[in-house]
Structures are given as C-alpha cells and as structure tokens.
Amino acid sequence: MPWDQEAYAEAVLALVERVPRGRVTTxxxxxxxxxxxxxxxxxxxxxxxxxxxxxxxxxxxVVRADGSLPPSHGDEARAAYLEEGTxxxxxxxxxxxxxxxxxx
DNA sequence: ATCCTGACGCTAT
DNA sequence: AATAGCGCCAGGA
Numbered sequence: 793m794p795w796d797q798e799a800y801a802e803a804v805l806a807l808v809e810r811v812p813r814g815r816v817t818t819x820x821x822x823x824x825x826x827x828x829x830x831x832x833x834x835x836x837x838x839x840x841x842x843x844x845x846x847x848x849x850x851x852x853x854v855v856r857a858d859g860s861l862p863p864s865h866g867d868e869a870r871a872a873y874l875e876e877g878t879x880x881x882x883x884x885x886x887x888x889x890x891x892x893x894x895x896x
Numbered sequence: 897a898t899c900c901t902g903a904c905g906c907t908a909t
Numbered sequence: 910a911a912t913a914g915c916g917c918c919a920g921g922a
Contacts, residue, residue, distance in 0.1 A: 797919090819904055823918095834918045835904040843903050854903080862903035900922085909913080 800831055804841045807895055811853040814876040815893035816886055818857045825895035859888040 803826050811817050819842070820835040827833070842851055843864070852869035855861055861869060861884060870884050879890035 823904085836902070836918050837904090839903045840919065841903095846903075851903080856903085857905055864903045898922105901920090902918100904917085906916090907914090909911100 795831075795833070800826070800833060800837070801841045801845050803829070803831055804838055805845060805849050808842075808846070808849040808851070808854055810895075811850060811893050814878050814891070816853045816855050816878065816888075816891050817893045817895055818855060820857050821895050822854070853893075855886055859886040859891075861885070 804822060807822055807825065808817075818835075819838045822838045823833055823835045826838075838854075839862075842854060846854075850872075852865060852872045855865075859881065872878075873880055873886070879887035881887040
C-alpha cells in the first residue's frame with residue numbers, strides 16, 4: 793500500500809509553520825524529524841511537498857542544508873529575510889549557524 | 897521495467 | 910564560489 797502522502801504533507805506543513813520569524817530550517821532536517829515520528833521519507837520528498845503545497849506556509853524559511861536558496865525562492869524570499877532580520881551571509885545566502893532552527 | 901526530472905545532500909574537484 | 914557526480918525518494922511518460 794502506498795504511503796499516506798496526505799498525512800505526510802500535513803506533517804511537513806505543520807512543521808514549517810512552527811519555524812520562528814527570522815530563523816530557517818532545512819529540507820533534510822524536516823525529513824529526519826518526521827522519520828523520527830514514524831514517517832520515513834527523504835529530503836527530496838519534503839522538497840516535493842513544499843513545491844506542491846507550500847503556498848500556505850512560510851516557505852521562505854525552508855532552505856538547503858548549506859544555507860543556499862533553491863532558485864524557486866527568488867527575490868521574494870530575500871526581501872522576507874531583510875524584513876524579518878534573518879542572519880545572512882553575503883547576498884541571498886543564509887548564515888546557517890546563526891539562523892538554523894532545529895525542528896522540535 | 898526503463899528513463900527522465902525535481903524547492904535535496906554530500907563529497908570531490 | 911561554482912560545477913560535477915552520485916545516492917536518494919517519488920512521480921510521470
């Protein structure tokens with residue numbers, strides 16, 4: 793039986809909603825967290841969920857593990873970072889040690 | 897089954 | 910910093 797994508801998508805979105813203003817988390821971190829909750833999927837699957845259903849949550853607070861942004865995030869995300877005071881490193885890159893929020 | 901394509905991650909160059 | 914290769918998970922043709 794196929795895995796419950798509906799439940800997984802809900803879990804991902806619920807988690808993204810908990811990322812505080814000015815902080816970010818990663819696709820991989822979300823995947824690992826949910827794996828711990830008994831929903832074993834990979835980072836790519838999280839990215840897929842965001843691509844399809846991320847519209848209703850703070851999608852700009854989810855970045856790659858190295859702090860770089862998926863091209864799809866665009867300038868919209870950068871504007872949001874300046875607005876929320878997200879720690880940045882250079883242009884269009886997040887200062888991970890400072891901004892990383894561990895899913896909990 | 898096979899091939900291609902992603903809002904990924906890691907290592908090597 | 911940028912690029913390339915490979916592993917990975919899912920979905921579509």
